[in-house]
Every structure is written in structure tokens, then in C-alpha cells.
Amino acid sequence: MTELEREEWISVLNLVPDEALRAVIDNFPADWIIKPKALPQAGLGLLKMRDSALGEPFYLGEFPLSTCWLSISTQDGKTAEGAALIMDDRIEQAEQLAICDAVLSAKLPGWESVAQLVSLGAERKQIIEKERKAILARTRVDFSLLDDAGDDDA
Secondary structure (H helix, E strand, C coil), X not given: CCCCCHHHHHHHHCXXXXXXXXXXXXXXXXXXXXXXXXXXXXXXXXEEEECCCCCCEXXXXXXXXXXXXXXXXXXXXXXXXXXXXXXXXXHHHHHHHHHHXXXXXXXXXXXXXXXXXXXXXXHHHHHHHHHHHHHHHXXXXXXXXXXXXXXXXX
């Protein structure tokens, strides 16, 4: 597994194909007791910013948001908690990610599969970042030529 902090697990797991995530979740033992610590929710989040001139708050926009916080109890007495907060409107996706978070953090049975998904997601994240940097590089403007032009109007 790559050396990612727990805070990064959800973001990279969210980049993994849904089928791969579902396959790992389906292989967890059926006798686990999964209880919500808070009701899973889906809705809209608002991005609040401050105006730079007057310092007045304003809302830049809204985005889909799903949350899930749960606990898992195994038959051998182990317990773990997991949570997910994602920019998506699918509660089921947030639940699956929260389960993976709990399994990996407590190293419950099947944690190796989740660790492989984290590695896969980290690889996909690197590819996306590389593509974004390439796009940004193509749009870069070189203003150094303006300095050479001088002021010919005088």
C-alpha cells in the first residue's frame, strides 16, 4: 500500500471504479454488524467566500455532498469506525467508502483488498494530476516578450 494518510483514503478510493469497490465490499463477512453513528445524508453544500474589497461574505456556489459515519462490529469482538464525506449525491457510495475506511483503519478481515484499492486510486490520482499539469502548461502565457517591446510611442 502507498504511504497515504488516513485523510487521503476517501479521496483516492472515490477514484476507483464502482464495480471494483462493490466487489471488495461484497467479499466482507456477512455476519458483521454495521450501525450508523449518524444518519447518512445527501444534499447540497454551499461554498462561502469573503469579498476581498469589503470583506462581506457571499456564496460562490453549491455542490452535491454525501456523508456517512458508521461503526462495524465483528463476531470476534473487534469494532471499528469509519466515515466518508464526498462531493457526490450518492449515499450508497459514501456508505461503501465509510466501510472501507473502517476496515482499513482497524485492519479488519479484507483490509488488504481495501489497501490495494487505495493504491489503485492513488495511481489514478497521479495520472489525473499529470494530465491537469499538462493542460495548465499549454495555457501558460509568457509575458517576458512584452518587456522587450519597450515604449515606442514616446
